[in-house]
Amino acid sequence: MQSPICAMLDIEFPLLAFSHCRDVVVAVSKAGGMGVFGAASLPPERLEEELAWIDAHVGGKPYGVDLIVPNSFAGKGDSRSTPPTIPDEHKAFVAGLLEKHGVDDGNLSLPAVGGGLGENMTDDGAAKLLEVAFRHPIKLIANALGVPPPLMLELGKCHNVPVAALVGTRDHALAQVRAGVDILVVAGGEAGGHCGEVATMVLVPEVAEAVEAVGATTPILAAGGIVTGRQMAAAMAMGAHGAWTGSVWLTTAEAETNPVVKEKMLLASSRDTVRSKSRTGKPSRQLRSPWTDAWEAEGAPKPLPMPLQSLVSEPALRKVDKLSEGGHEGAKALATYWVGQGVGLMNEAMGAGQVVQEFKVDWIAACERLNGFIGD
Amino acid sequence: MQSPICAMLDIEFPLLAFSHCRDVVVAVSKAGGMGVFGAASLPPERLEEELAWIDAHVGGKPYGVDLIVPNSFAGKGDSRSTPPTIPDEHKAFVAGLLEKHGVDDGNLSLPAVGGGLGENMTDDGAAKLLEVAFRHPIKLIANALGVPPPLMLELGKCHNVPVAALVGTRDHALAQVRAGVDILVVAGGEAGGHCGEVATMVLVPEVAEAVEAVGATTPILAAGGIVTGRQMAAAMAMGAHGAWTGSVWLTTAEAETNPVVKEKMLLASSRDTVRSKSRTGKPSRQLRSPWTDAWEAEGAPKPLPMPLQSLVSEPALRKVDKLSEGGHEGAKALATYWVGQGVGLMNEAMGAGQVVQEFKVDWIAACERLNGFIGD
Numbered sequence: 143m144q145s146p147i148c149a150m151l152d153i154e155f156p157l158l159a160f161s162h163c164r165d166v167v168v169a170v171s172k173a174g175g176m177g178v179f180g181a182a183s184l185p186p187e188r189l190e191e192e193l194a195w196i197d198a199h200v201g202g203k204p205y206g207v208d209l210i211v212p213n214s215f216a217g218k219g220d221s222r223s224t225p226p227t228i229p230d231e232h233k234a235f236v237a238g239l240l241e242k243h244g245v246d247d248g249n250l251s252l253p254a255v256g257g258g259l260g261e262n263m264t265d266d267g268a269a270k271l272l273e274v275a276f277r278h279p280i281k282l283i284a285n286a287l288g289v290p291p292p293l294m295l296e297l298g299k300c301h302n303v304p305v306a307a308l309v310g311t312r313d314h315a316l317a318q319v320r321a322g323v324d325i326l327v328v329a330g331g332e333a334g335g336h337c338g339e340v341a342t343m344v345l346v347p348e349v350a351e352a353v354e355a356v357g358a359t360t361p362i363l364a365a366g367g368i369v370t371g372r373q374m375a376a377a378m379a380m381g382a383h384g385a386w387t388g389s390v391w392l393t394t395a396e397a398e399t400n401p402v403v404k405e406k407m408l409l410a411s412s413r414d415t416v417r418s419k420s421r422t423g424k425p426s427r428q429l430r431s432p433w434t435d436a437w438e439a440e441g442a443p444k445p446l447p448m449p450l451q452s453l454v455s456e457p458a459l460r461k462v463d464k465l466s467e468g469g470h471e472g473a474k475a476l477a478t479y480w481v482g483q484g485v486g487l488m489n490e491a492m493g494a495g496q497v498v499q500e501f502k503v504d505w506i507a508a509c510e511r512l513n514g515f516i517g518d
Numbered sequence: 519m520q521s522p523i524c525a526m527l528d529i530e531f532p533l534l535a536f537s538h539c540r541d542v543v544v545a546v547s548k549a550g551g552m553g554v555f556g557a558a559s560l561p562p563e564r565l566e567e568e569l570a571w572i573d574a575h576v577g578g579k580p581y582g583v584d585l586i587v588p589n590s591f592a593g594k595g596d597s598r599s600t601p602p603t604i605p606d607e608h609k610a611f612v613a614g615l616l617e618k619h620g621v622d623d624g625n626l627s628l629p630a631v632g633g634g635l636g637e638n639m640t641d642d643g644a645a646k647l648l649e650v651a652f653r654h655p656i657k658l659i660a661n662a663l664g665v666p667p668p669l670m671l672e673l674g675k676c677h678n679v680p681v682a683a684l685v686g687t688r689d690h691a692l693a694q695v696r697a698g699v700d701i702l703v704v705a706g707g708e709a710g711g712h713c714g715e716v717a718t719m720v721l722v723p724e725v726a727e728a729v730e731a732v733g734a735t736t737p738i739l740a741a742g743g744i745v746t747g748r749q750m751a752a753a754m755a756m757g758a759h760g761a762w763t764g765s766v767w768l769t770t771a772e773a774e775t776n777p778v779v780k781e782k783m784l785l786a787s788s789r790d791t792v793r794s795k796s797r798t799g800k801p802s803r804q805l806r807s808p809w810t811d812a813w814e815a816e817g818a819p820k821p822l823p824m825p826l827q828s829l830v831s832e833p834a835l836r837k838v839d840k841l842s843e844g845g846h847e848g849a850k851a852l853a854t855y856w857v858g859q860g861v862g863l864m865n866e867a868m869g870a871g872q873v874v875q876e877f878k879v880d881w882i883a884a885c886e887r888l889n890g891f892i893g894d
């Protein structure tokens with residue numbers, strides 16, 4: 143396909159697949175798109191293992207790595223020496239919520255020091271992950287939150303690896319262009335995970351226009367709600383050069399998504415998600431469940447700032463995941479995961495490579511549909 | 519253009535323009551789209567005058583009328599005999615908010631009985647408006663909220679006038695198809711005025727798929743955030759057959775929009791809107807201002823059910839509009855109006871006919887952009 147994204151990343155079809163699952167990354171890259179491995183919460187030694195596995199299986203096809211390295215966060219650079227304090231109110235709320243669903247709240251703890259999102263979001267932790275990532279033949283490095291730190295941009299330039307960054311507003315997009323990122327991932331409010339409020343249908347043309355207005359040529363990947371080729375084509379008609387996707391891979395055969403959550407996603411309509419601060423401290427879109435409903439209800443504790451809220455939610459949700467997979471009814475009800483409104487269009491489980499093929503076919507069909515409106 | 523919408527409405531370009539301003543309706547219809555006159559809050563005698571004016575100026579081109587006739591509302595059929603009661607809390611809140619901005623809260627009253635949204639939303643009021651509308655050569659009748667009442671569907675059939683209805687969810691779309699509407703206006707959460715939560719990028723393909731799955735062929739107008747031809751093309755690539763627009767006409771030369779608000783809209787970014795119940799009692803998207811901020815703030819009164827909340831907000835906002843046009847600083851700050859996130863792309867005032875031309879040019883450019891991605 144004639145897209146600057148294809149030229150820049152040496153791929154055939156400008157479809158990027160964000161996934162925490164190495165099998166998805168490999169399958170998408172082999173099918174002509176690009177898998178981007180989400181490594182934000184992995185300890186460096188696990189990232190090393192995962193990338194070595196990808197290298198061994200991807201057959202030389204290009205792939206990328208995605209991190210979350212914010213420029214500002216609570217407890218910056220200091221997560222070991224002063225362990226963060228979780229208010230009793232939050233602890234009691236989680237305990238009560240779990241108890242209500244028959245889930246024992248004992249043994250809720252994050253993995254040992256050296257792993258976890260909190261650790262990786264310090265300067266030290268992020269540097270270690272970057273070091274590992276750049277030891278591998280990655281073809282893209284992406285930052286999921288805010289302007290990438292200078293170290294990431296520098297390493298990208300040194301290794302000739304394009305740096306992508308997620309944005310949810312026009313002004314953030316322009317800040318990224320000024321900072322020198324190579325690819326903008328423009329994510330509408332319908333996206334799963336961290337997202338802004340402006341919808342993809344408006345944000346993509348708004349950013350495309352703003353980038354052009356400052357004389358820049360930074361290519362744009364549209365994100366947010368995109369789970370089909372017709373939506374990808376729509377975004378590209380509006381000024382994007384490709385698509386960045388996440389949700390659609392969660393229900394693929396290769397994905398390690400909790401089977402209970404996978405089933406919920408296949409049944410969900412586009413209305414079954416909520417944008418809430420309750421998981422990470424920043425607004426992120428996720429599948430609605432009694433867990434998210436409780437945090438959204440009146441009287442619930444105010445979510446803590448990032449990364450503290452993750453220390454409240456993740457241990458509980460990991461336990462919920464584990465129990466739900468074993469058939470625990472209360473846990474099955476509570477189980478949730480990040481997903482975008484596009485979940486309403488995800489109705490069939492298939493292989494990740496097949497999803498890429500479907501995107502291609504659907505993209506072409508959408509283009510033909512559009513051409514068909516033009517009279518003779 | 520080869521679209522079932524063009525065939526059904528006898529228009530050249532499937533762009534529908536909702537406007538309360540008769541000049542916009544006429545300009546759009548004459549330029550090859552279709553103007554749809556928003557009559558929801560007019561007394562029948564005013565509607566008669568307006569439609570007579572349109573008939574005299576539209577040169578035989580097709581136009582439509584849009585009403586709000588809900589199937590359920592507070593005080594149904596009974597608005598005269600039992601005047602609605604506004605809680606003191608709401609009155610005091612509005613008085614305090616106005617006072618804070620130097621606006622006298624005296625003389626806040628709705629027009630006399632026989633007009634206003636509240637009256638038109640009773641069965642009697644709606645029937646009178648329908649009667650007037652069908653005395654004119656309208657080519658479309660649209661209902662902006664819920665399944666049209668049987669009377670509207672029946673009159674449409676009798677007069678061979680297609681009936682359109684706005685929907686914000688897949689299930690509502692299917693209910694409309696079952697009820698027999700002729701055109702679905704599928705409105706994403708980025709739309710101005712009443713809107714749901716699901717974004718256009720997801721809702722349009724979701725509804726298109728669902729309509730097809732039940733074996734229906736009801737054509738779809740995409741709405742929500744669409745203010746340019748490229749967005750219209752995008753929606754049509756995803757399964758829509760045309761676009762329904764509202765916001766983009768508010769800043770045209772013909773629009774009777776409060777000039778203060780018009781200027782705010784031209785300067786606004788896509789983030790400067792809010793989806794709030796504070797204006798009508800149902801969620802509607804509007805330009806953010808200290809007025810909307812106050813209603814969204816903690817401790818604000820809970821908006822009343824439709825149509826009572828309009829009795830709280832409209833008199834105050836009319837006064838604000840009037841004072842702001844006279845240069846009152848506090849009123850200028852408070853002034854607001856319904857508008858979608860597409861306001862971020864509305865940066866230049868132009869004539870309504872010119873907007874239609876720009877849509878056409880931009881639609882073609884978007885189609886060419888999409889075709890350009892396909893390699894030789």
